Amino acid sequence: MAHQTMVVVDPPVHGAKSILEPFFIGPAIKGIGRNSYRCGSCGTVLLESVHNRDVLDVVVKCARCGNCNEPPSDGDAP
Numbered sequence: 751m752a753h754q755t756m757v758v759v760d761p762p763v764h765g766a767k768s769i770l771e772p773f774f775i776g777p778a779i780k781g782i783g784r785n786s787y788r789c790g791s792c793g794t795v796l797l798e799s800v801h802n803r804d805v806l807d808v809v810v811k812c813a814r815c816g817n818c819n820e821p822p823s824d825g826d827a828p
């Protein structure tokens with residue numbers, strides 16, 4: 751399991767990307783991949799056990815600190 755830290759970004763323009771806004775503190779997506787992503791600000795796991803390719807265009811708004819996060823663009827190849 752690889753843990754990666756996401757990049758804090760400005761909230762994207764509406765409709766430009768898929769924004770996940772979980773209302774709970776914890777991963778917005780739990781899958782069966784081999785990568786997990788943490789909030790770049792507070793370290794909360796926002797994407798757990800996902801495939802890199804599935805989350806490339808996803809922005810996750812952290813329920814704990816309120817920052818928007820994107821996966822790092824230079825992540826490991828799937």
Ligand SMILES: [Zn+2]
Pocket residue numbers: 789790791792793794812813814815816817
């Ligand atoms: Zn956070």
